[in-house]
Amino acid sequence: MITINRRKLITASAVLAIATLTVSTVPANAFNPNMGSDPGITATTIKLGITSPLTGIASPGYKKIPGAMKAYFDYVNANGGVNGRKITLVSKDDQYIPTTAVAKANELILRDKVFALVGTLGTASTKALTASTQLSKRGVPSLFVNTGWSGFADKQAYPTTFSILPSYQMEAKIIGKLLKDQYAGKKLALIYQDDDFGRDALAGFKTAGVTFDTTIPYASGSQALPATGAGWITKLKAAAPDVTVFFGVSSATTALLGASVQGGWIGKTQFIFGSVGGDATTIANSLPALVPLLRGSKGLSFAPAPTDVNDEYIKLFQTIYAAAQPKETFDNNVVAGMSNAFLAVQAIKAAGKNLTRKGLIQTIETKGASLPHPFLTPLGYSTTSHVGATGYWVGTYGATGALTPDGGKYTVYTTDSGTGAVVESTYKRPAMPAKGLPN
Amino acid sequence: MLKKHPLVTFIFFGVVLYLISNRLDELLVYQGASVAIFVIAIASLILLTGYSGQISLGHGALMCIGAYAAALLRIHYNAPVWLTFVVAVLAAAVGGALLGLAAARLSGPYLAGTTLALAIGLPSIANKFSIFGGEQGISFDIGLPPASLGEDFTQYKWYFWISWSAALIAMYWLRHVLNSRYGRSWRAVRSNDVAAELAGIHVGRNKVLAFTISAGLAGLAGALLGMTISLVSPGVYPLLLSFSLATGAVLAGVTTLGGVMIGAVILVAIPEIALAIANRYGGSETIITNLPGLLVSGLLILTVLLVPNGPVEQMHARRAKHAKNGKASHSPVELTLRVGSKTFSTKK
Numbered sequence: 001m002i003t004i005n006r007r008k009l010i011t012a013s014a015v016l017a018i019a020t021l022t023v024s025t026v027p028a029n030a031f032n033p034n035m036g037s038d039p040g041i042t043a044t045t046i047k048l049g050i051t052s053p054l055t056g057i058a059s060p061g062y063k064k065i066p067g068a069m070k071a072y073f074d075y076v077n078a079n080g081g082v083n084g085r086k087i088t089l090v091s092k093d094d095q096y097i098p099t100t101a102v103a104k105a106n107e108l109i110l111r112d113k114v115f116a117l118v119g120t121l122g123t124a125s126t127k128a129l130t131a132s133t134q135l136s137k138r139g140v141p142s143l144f145v146n147t148g149w150s151g152f153a154d155k156q157a158y159p160t161t162f163s164i165l166p167s168y169q170m171e172a173k174i175i176g177k178l179l180k181d182q183y184a185g186k187k188l189a190l191i192y193q194d195d196d197f198g199r200d201a202l203a204g205f206k207t208a209g210v211t212f213d214t215t216i217p218y219a220s221g222s223q224a225l226p227a228t229g230a231g232w233i234t235k236l237k238a239a240a241p242d243v244t245v246f247f248g249v250s251s252a253t254t255a256l257l258g259a260s261v262q263g264g265w266i267g268k269t270q271f272i273f274g275s276v277g278g279d280a281t282t283i284a285n286s287l288p289a290l291v292p293l294l295r296g297s298k299g300l301s302f303a304p305a306p307t308d309v310n311d312e313y314i315k316l317f318q319t320i321y322a323a324a325q326p327k328e329t330f331d332n333n334v335v336a337g338m339s340n341a342f343l344a345v346q347a348i349k350a351a352g353k354n355l356t357r358k359g360l361i362q363t364i365e366t367k368g369a370s371l372p373h374p375f376l377t378p379l380g381y382s383t384t385s386h387v388g389a390t391g392y393w394v395g396t397y398g399a400t401g402a403l404t405p406d407g408g409k410y411t412v413y414t415t416d417s418g419t420g421a422v423v424e425s426t427y428k429r430p431a432m433p434a435k436g437l438p439n
Numbered sequence: 440m441l442k443k444h445p446l447v448t449f450i451f452f453g454v455v456l457y458l459i460s461n462r463l464d465e466l467l468v469y470q471g472a473s474v475a476i477f478v479i480a481i482a483s484l485i486l487l488t489g490y491s492g493q494i495s496l497g498h499g500a501l502m503c504i505g506a507y508a509a510a511l512l513r514i515h516y517n518a519p520v521w522l523t524f525v526v527a528v529l530a531a532a533v534g535g536a537l538l539g540l541a542a543a544r545l546s547g548p549y550l551a552g553t554t555l556a557l558a559i560g561l562p563s564i565a566n567k568f569s570i571f572g573g574e575q576g577i578s579f580d581i582g583l584p585p586a587s588l589g590e591d592f593t594q595y596k597w598y599f600w601i602s603w604s605a606a607l608i609a610m611y612w613l614r615h616v617l618n619s620r621y622g623r624s625w626r627a628v629r630s631n632d633v634a635a636e637l638a639g640i641h642v643g644r645n646k647v648l649a650f651t652i653s654a655g656l657a658g659l660a661g662a663l664l665g666m667t668i669s670l671v672s673p674g675v676y677p678l679l680l681s682f683s684l685a686t687g688a689v690l691a692g693v694t695t696l697g698g699v700m701i702g703a704v705i706l707v708a709i710p711e712i713a714l715a716i717a718n719r720y721g722g723s724e725t726i727i728t729n730l731p732g733l734l735v736s737g738l739l740i741l742t743v744l745l746v747p748n749g750p751v752e753q754m755h756a757r758r759a760k761h762a763k764n765g766k767a768s769h770s771p772v773e774l775t776l777r778v779g780s781k782t783f784s785t786k787k
Contacts, residue, residue: 131669195573
């Protein structure tokens, strides 16, 4: 038990009292050196911060994103920076655990004193860190979060956060159009993750007016159990759908492909994979032998294909990345990271020489939609919405897991997260600035 | 003083913490709140393992129950903050009592396995029912600090105050319980359950009670954790958290409540120390990511080898030995019972 005798207590009290007094003599604002201008910015530097899973369950694939961003920032720095300022990126590992993400975001904002956050990953982590660190009250911009949850585009709820991915609702509506145009009268099945992610998609399918003959929900995480994948195949065998839409995460896609091999049920249905679950790199990281099974399946993307060397952005990104990370393969996660960094640099440039946090947010709201960017869809930034890309193109997977656009060219469909129609986009993105540099 | 005037001592600690909180930067205040949460969580585990002799590898799940109860009450009924914490304690205690009923019939690896299964299985339940918000969880927003505290009063300082108030009250109360008849009964059960039963202690009932109280405390810690990160989701209470608590309890010394602060501070400070070391040696990402685990494992091994009962217990043992040489020490109550040729004793 706790026993402290009188002498020990007096000693302890004295030590505590001295410690308290010592701390009391330090002026309170000694800990707050940035009283005037915004933190993380000087005449020659800008400090940005990212927290993402570098280790843990979600790290395969995603862990390349900070490195890819850094590769582009370094390229810009080597060519004079942006508005005379060089960018440093502080990267932290949150293991995809919300508690850790909050702790790391606190370190970035309060200790590293970053100017803005960029590219934080995961809906739960981003929700938690935005609320707990009070980004909006502090006025810290959170640029281009890597999650498709439509809530982050809501300016009222998240005034300093900007999304970059199209929402899951938009994606479902575009898949809905594909089903109506190309598979009318066919037997349809849907496998989806039964949470916010999957329910966003359900809402989109409902708006699109698609009715599935068979729907198979699964609890997030249950894909790790062999029985789950086997259960899907049993149900699919019984229903025998012509087309099966799969709206889950990549580990669930791996489970589905594995179970279809074990159940001897390959090539019996036309699979359409949502953009999250169709990440061939992540599947290859866990079971490379399954990747060829993707061949012939349909998938969606809003960025140019990583293999498309005719695209000026892909060509530039490949060159930069090969120099910075010669041992790593260039894939869609690298494209995502570098595109994110590219857009951040363009926004910072547009915000001008007298860069402030407030000014940067206003710039993205007013000029964001017209900034140069690598994506093939329009950007939706405005004074009323913080939504990023607003559509997808549809393609077919090859044996290496690469997605190539159907018909040999990108046919982009664009829509919104509400009841708006899905239309074929005539959008032409702005030309890439010389050498992909901001100045 | 702690023995004679425990209330005064706890109030004294509270005043010191208050003065400190006014002078620390925001990041340290946030970490200070985390220490308070770990103090409660580790204490709940020490009560269970050190005092009643039961093992739990699933305390993260009990924290999760408390947190969901608090957050749901806040969202759907806009309940006052203090009430959400009370309900968190009650909800987790009910969960703990149910688990305790099973636990009282199990021991050793079987009990460890059962509690581990709870830690693994509970998040799936959160995903199953939409009221829990699935993988993304539900928000737990306690609102801004009262305006009367001034404009400079930050949200994290508010969390710090709430967490430490809860921790001090919980520790004060727990100290009383452990010094009461219940605490003595639990220790008797831990030392030798047959002897305890023969002395008239209802072993099963006492084990369930210990589990219930421990779970209630864990629920409180869980709700506080949800509060500091404004979110309650399965990812906030991973298996890793349950293991960290067990680690903290071993570092603190499982048989005494006195070291609980040591365990909590170490858990919060290790990543900081690791970062400082890594930065000194070039700041490589691999080192920053892996060093905390290495340091914790190293400390665990050293603790088990050098001070198996924890640093505080070791200090007490040394002092008792010292006192014995000087003057006669008061020996704790021991009970020895002889049945036929067998001897049962509460003496370790």
